[in-house]
Amino acid sequence: MLDRRSMIVAGVAALTALSATAHAQNTAQNTAPDTAKLREELMALEKGSWDFLRNNNAVGMRGFLADDALLIFNDGKRYNKREFLALMPDFRLTSLTIEPTYAVRMIGPDVATLLYRATYTSTFKNGPAETSRVISSSVYARRNGAWLSVLYQETPIK
Numbered sequence: 001m002l003d004r005r006s007m008i009v010a011g012v013a014a015l016t017a018l019s020a021t022a023h024a025q026n027t028a029q030n031t032a033p034d035t036a037k038l039r040e041e042l043m044a045l046e047k048g049s050w051d052f053l054r055n056n057n058a059v060g061m062r063g064f065l066a067d068d069a070l071l072i073f074n075d076g077k078r079y080n081k082r083e084f085l086a087l088m089p090d091f092r093l094t095s096l097t098i099e100p101t102y103a104v105r106m107i108g109p110d111v112a113t114l115l116y117r118a119t120y121t122s123t124f125k126n127g128p129a130e131t132s133r134v135i136s137s138s139v140y141a142r143r144n145g146a147w148l149s150v151l152y153q154e155t156p157i158k
Contacts, residue, residue: 119133
């Protein structure tokens with residue numbers, strides 16, 4: 001009788017564990033972000049930031065960048081939000097191509113990285129035009145329901 005009771009208790013425990021596991025998997029699937037949708041949403045934001053730069057739209061860029069944003073360019077120069085906004089009037093973006101093979105990686109529920117390759121031509125303070133081919137990495141954080149750029153980093157493609 002004791003063996004039969006132990007078997008029944010073990011069976012109920014196994015079914016309970018199985019049910020809890022299935023519920024947890026269902027919940028995770030239902031709350032998991034749609035990465036394809038997020039990929040397109042973040043790329044739209046990213047392209048918008050390039051447009052802000054092209055059009056010298058400091059107001060738009062101010063809303064795009066988080067207050068603690070850091071931007072690191074292919075020449076190794078780094079800027080915080082205030083510094084980057086201050087240099088925008090001297091920067092001219094004359095062409096931009098973003099390759100269609102971009103990707104998003106979720107770091108957490110409110111943090112994602114957008115990875116892409118870009119080629120752009122620009123001038124700074126009316127200097128000579130320079131064309132850069134880069135791999136770009138943009139880290140976004142969702143704050144108060146909005147995705148903000150917290151880190152932009154370029155690696156030159158040689």
